[in-house]
């Protein structure tokens with residue numbers, strides 16, 4: 120793992136530094152069959168490998184983070200997973216942070232297996248951070264939270280997702296407030312253990328499409344002190360106005376995430392599309 124004078128540098132600090140240099144945008148590597156076709160590539164492991172490595176080649180060293188979506192690799196079985204391992208290694212070689220989007224969540228003892236898969240030094244699928252689903256209870260994520268802390272990695276816990284179906288579960292009221300509020304409280308408590316970090320290493324996923332939900336549920340996202348991964352920008356319809364509305368005082372923590380909005384520009388248009396996405400996000404987030 121990244122070391123600075125022998126010490127592990129926490130993910131939150133590494134992400135904050137990368138956002139300072141490259142702006143507050145993360146590009147998702149989502150090799151949809153339709154995108155492969157429009158890039159002139161086959162819908163198989165060779166096609167997605169070529170697609171994903173081209174994205175890393177074009178954007179590595181130019182973007183705060185790359186976020187490969189595991190499902191699109193897994194759908195091609197072991198050859199697809201091998202391509203994912205190569206993509207993670209290529210991003211590492213390019214000096215670009217990776218957020219592996221796997222949305223894992225399981226009972227604690229099985230969660231330890233997932234944690235080992237993605238957050239252990241030297242693991243073939245190790246990334247700088249992963250997305251986690253806390254809907255077996257925030258506490259079920261403990262093995263991943265602990266291993267990530269030990270290895271200087273990060274996690275993004277789903278709080279308010281960008282899909283319309285998420286609200287029915289995530290807005291539900293609980294004695295302590297709301298289901299999403301429990302995720303906010305959990306992340307805040309985790310990050311309070313390391314108050315010296317610029318950004319904590321336990322982030323939340325809050326979709327840029329969630330409208331007034333943050334305000335309606337009374338969530339204090341700024342107090343979490345962790346990064347806020349904001350998917351929904353681009354293909355799902357969110358733009359500058361939505362980012363500004365959703366995040367308000369927490370806007371300095373936002374990592375705006377877009378996949379098809381950049382990938383749809385084709386293999387030769389990626390760098391320009393990234394620059395446009397960064398300009399838009401900087402303006403929306405006042406950075």
Ligand SMILES: O=C(O)c1cc(=O)[nH]c(=O)n1[C@@H]1O[C@H](COP(=O)(O)O)[C@@H](O)[C@H]1O
Nearest residue numbers: 188220250280281326350354355377378379
């Ligand atoms: O965790 C995520 O990244 C995620 C959470 C969420 O609430 N909504 C969401 O769209 N995502 C992911 O973000 C990406 C969005 O892709 P585009 O809609 O093409 O920008 C996909 O890989 C989704 O799985």
